Amino acid sequence: MASKLNDTKRSVLAGAACRTDLRVLPVPETIRVSEAMVDKMVGELLSAGLVAETAALDHDVVWRDGDAGKFTLVITDAGLAAIGIEPGTAPVELPAAMPKTSKQDSIVALLRRRQGASIDEMTAATGWLPHSVRGWMSGAAKKRLGLELVSEKDGAGTRRYHVAALRHSAGA
Structure with a gap:
């Protein structure tokens, strides 16, 4: 299905x-x-x-x-x-400032989980191709949203990504 x-x-x-x-x-x-x-x-x-x-x-x-x-x-x-x-x-509840659920919201919710998310989990949640998820992480997530993403391999050898901390930019 x-x-x-x-x-x-x-x-x-x-x-x-x-x-x-x-x-x-x-x-x-x-x-x-x-x-x-x-x-x-x-x-x-x-x-x-x-x-x-x-x-x-x-x-x-x-x-x-x-x-x-x-x-x-x-x-x-x-x-x-x-x-x-x-x-x-x-x-994971979405913050009150983001009441709608978009593909971006779905990925951010996955990344904010304690265990983070793999590329496969993010592609399944959005329907995007893996290169689109990677592009979103390097573009929108890091530059526009100011999310600091950490990449680590879990015990099974799967690369997982999660939010390390929010960066606050004074001028943006």
């Missing part, structure tokens, strides 16, 4: 992965499609096992109202894996 994920579905899953409660709804504000299209797309994610129904709490957006109560949707371990996030890792 990972190969059949379009950018919009990836954004829905990435938005859920960035929430501490892993809720899928409401979808990120960056997704600008009709409500009927969102329902169809989320239904496809549900059928593929990338999201699952769970009992809705009072503050949740309701996906379905059935005989057994109200239900909302959460991302599953398969959904996390489909966007390159290791299942079982704690979700």
Whole structure:
């Protein structure tokens, strides 16, 4: 299913992965499609096992109202894996200043995890090619966002990248 994920579905899953409660709804504000299209797309994610129904709490957006109560949707371990996030890792909340979930937001969230992210994880989360991810890291991440990235090999020999510290530029 990972190969059949379009950018919009990836954004829905990435938005859920960035929430501490892993809720899928409401979808990120960056997704600008009709409500009927969102329902169809989320239904496809549900059928593929990338999201699952769970009992809705009072503050949740309701996906379905059935005989057994109200239900909302959460991302599953398969959904996390489909966007390159290791299942079982704690979700990283986006700062309040960045309410939308873009591809850049997804990569930054991966890089801010304690274990960081590999090129493969970042390409899975964005759909970009490896050279595009490397270009983003050397261009946008370092120059525009001022992120200091550290590259290290883990115990398995996989190169992983993570944010070391934020650089603050007085003149920019």
